[in-house]
Amino acid sequence: MIQDIAPHRYDNAFALRRRPEPEDPVLCYRDGEVLLVRKGEEIDFLRVRDFLTGDAGGPADIAPQDEQTERRAEEQNDDNGFYNIGNLTFIYLFSIDKTPYYSIDVLPEAWENPGKDAVWESVRLFRSARPIDRAFAVITGMQLARWRQEHHFCGKCGSRMRPSRTERAFICTSCKNTVYPKICPAVIVAVTHGDSVLLTKYAGRDYANYALIAGFAEVGETIEETVHREVMEEVGLRVKNLRFYKSQPWSLSDTLLMGFFCDLDGDETITLDATELAVGEWKRRSEMPDRRDDVSLTSEMMEQFRLGKEPVSQP
Ligand SMILES: [Zn+2]
Known part of the structure; x- marks a missing residue:
């Protein structure tokens, strides 16, 4: 990565x-x-x-x-x-x-x-x-x-910001408001179901490759709750047995990605959120596309599944 x-x-x-x-x-x-x-x-x-x-x-x-x-x-x-x-x-x-x-x-x-x-x-x-x-x-x-x-001026009082001498932060010259670098937690989720995994394609983007379920954490929720909510919102499925895989800083969107594998819990019928996704479908390992890059967490997680190397749930 x-x-x-x-x-x-x-x-x-x-x-x-x-x-x-x-x-x-x-x-x-x-x-x-x-x-x-x-x-x-x-x-x-x-x-x-x-x-x-x-x-x-x-x-x-x-x-x-x-x-x-x-x-x-x-x-x-x-x-x-x-x-x-x-x-x-x-x-x-x-x-x-x-x-x-x-x-x-x-x-x-x-x-x-x-x-x-x-x-x-x-x-x-x-x-x-x-x-x-x-x-x-x-x-x-x-x-x-x-x-x-984005931080020449204070968002609270409008005064000029200056860099801190003790940490990576900007401090308001007037009200002392302190602003740290922006890092937004988000999840990447591989939902597995036997020998298949749920792959998606985003709607309305140039990016045409397969991806996994993804989304930002909301205020007040745990990262595990983010996984459950995003999967339900995007494809209408329940999941269980969450297994944390790895995390990745993704600077393009100020994001800290956290990758999870999990198992389908119950009905496998996909209900697509068409505003977010153009495609959502179950793919067998043998039908998985070749690895497309060696930089993204999404790509590495898909490759781990294709090779049968994903973390499995404990019996
Ligand atoms: Zn201020």
């Missing part, structure tokens, strides 16, 4: 932050795109030095606009992971192995068309781009970038 980057190690400890060095990688985002360097099928990143010298075709030194200057002055603090170098603010993200990754939220306009080897590409390239630790860095950095961009 996308987070399985061993032997590399992801370290998101906020306390690890440190000042940028010239060779440290930098991730920049705009509307679902990431700025990177393409070397054939391999992806690489621009480095801190590229933004300071203009080596990658970008500008060397362009003065920021006034409002940016103001915000950067508020944020500049060596203790909070925001580092001003030249006219840019480098924001510490996380480390992979010993390499710290940074982001720049406000780029000079000349980076719209960087030239040379640097290109803006859809973050969806993470599904096939390799090496996988860099693909994982792309979508994980994107989730953090989106969170920062």
